[in-house]
Amino acid sequence: MEGSAADPGPVAAGTQRVDETPPIGSAGSPARVQAHRVAGFEALLAPLGIPIAAEPDPGRFLLTACDGALELRPPGESDRRGIQADFPPDREVTRGGCRQPSRPELLVRAFGARIDGILDLTAGLGADAYRLARAGHRVCAVERHPAVFALLVSGFERARRRGDVPEEVANRLRLEHGEALERILAIDAPGVGVYLDPMYPPPRRSSALPKRALQVLRQLVGDSSDAAELLAAARSRAARVVVKRPHRAPPLAPGTSHALASKLVRFDVYVNASRVRRAGDAAGTSREDV
Ligand SMILES: C[S@@+](CC[C@H](N)C(=O)[O-])C[C@H]1O[C@@H](n2cnc3c(N)ncnc32)[C@H](O)[C@@H]1O
Numbered sequence: 001m002e003g004s005a006a007d008p009g010p011v012a013a014g015t016q017r018v019d020e021t022p023p024i025g026s027a028g029s030p031a032r033v034q035a036h037r038v039a040g041f042e043a044l045l046a047p048l049g050i051p052i053a054a055e056p057d058p059g060r061f062l063l064t065a066c067d068g069a070l071e072l073r074p075p076g077e078s079d080r081r082g083i084q085a086d087f088p089p090d091r092e093v094t095r096g097g098c099r100q101p102s103r104p105e106l107l108v109r110a111f112g113a114r115i116d117g118i119l120d121l122t123a124g125l126g127a128d129a130y131r132l133a134r135a136g137h138r139v140c141a142v143e144r145h146p147a148v149f150a151l152l153v154s155g156f157e158r159a160r161r162r163g164d165v166p167e168e169v170a171n172r173l174r175l176e177h178g179e180a181l182e183r184i185l186a187i188d189a190p191g192v193g194v195y196l197d198p199m200y201p202p203p204r205r206s207s208a209l210p211k212r213a214l215q216v217l218r219q220l221v222g223d224s225s226d227a228a229e230l231l232a233a234a235r236s237r238a239a240r241v242v243v244k245r246p247h248r249a250p251p252l253a254p255g256t257s258h259a260l261a262s263k264l265v266r267f268d269v270y271v272n273a274s275r276v277r278r279a280g281d282a283a284g285t286s287r288e289d290v
Pocket residue numbers: 121122123124125126127128129142143144145148178179180181197198199200208209217221224226230
């Protein structure tokens with residue numbers, strides 16, 4: 001992906017690159033979202049095209065600043081807390097504070113070790129991207145909806161300021177506003193992994209996100225209608241594609257190499273043998289490429 005049109009050069013890891021092209025599809029239109037009382041976030045919101053309103057319209061989604069990050073409230077829910085991107089995910093409160101889960105995660109196992117970076121092309125609020133970066137992968141998390149991207153960036157930056165994100169994890173995770181298909185078409189290094197967690201119609205019994213966050217996200221962005229197209233494109237360009245599916249749902253496309261499943265969720269793995277890195281064959285591929 002080095003030097004490609006979609007990747008104009010290295011960007012400081014752990015920071016966002018804001019793509020100013022309008023998102024594809026009406027779900028990505030920022031018109032339904034406005035911001036109010038967002039002091040300190042103007043520079044993040046302006047290039048995303050999200051208007052700041054003096055008097056918010058109750059018929060629109062509302063972004064406001066809360067506890068040092070942005071939160072999003074659906075129309076008509078001004079009296080309820082909004083959703084935020086919270087890092088690190090999987091926080092378990094113990095007497096001594098927070099700890100990380102010790103069990104190896106299915107998602108991490110689905111990618112294995114022989115991957116030269118991962119593109120999470122449906123980043124959402126970033127929980128899965130964070131898990132992959134925490135496991136040691138370099139991850140580029142791509143989200144197309146401007147408001148979701150604003151939540152993601154503001155939540156991640158707040159966690160970093162608070163010292164909740166280890167520096168080595170922050171250095172492995174990059175956030176990008178953009179369209180998944182464009183990012184797939186720009187892959188030009190072998191060995192790259194792609195992760196897809198498209199939005200599915202309800203009921204969806206498991207997700208990286210808490211239930212309310214998922215409901216609000218679905219209300220905002222709708223279901224992913226382009227998931228099968230993304231999978232087909234990713235399979236031709238990536239060494240390994242992992243797709244998160246509800247437990248009992250059929251695969252998004254035939255040809256899975258294998259799957260890892262829990263009671264609630266399944267990760268379908270598609271391996272592209274022609275692009276899998278052979279042991280010791282790292283020539284031409286840099287871990288900086290993702
Ligand atoms: C189910 S959520 C992902 C949740 C995520 N795995 C997490 O841990 O928070 C799906 C997200 O993918 C985004 N998305 C869907 N299609 C996309 C595309 N073609 N390009 C970029 N983002 C996309 C949606 O806007 C939505 O935020």
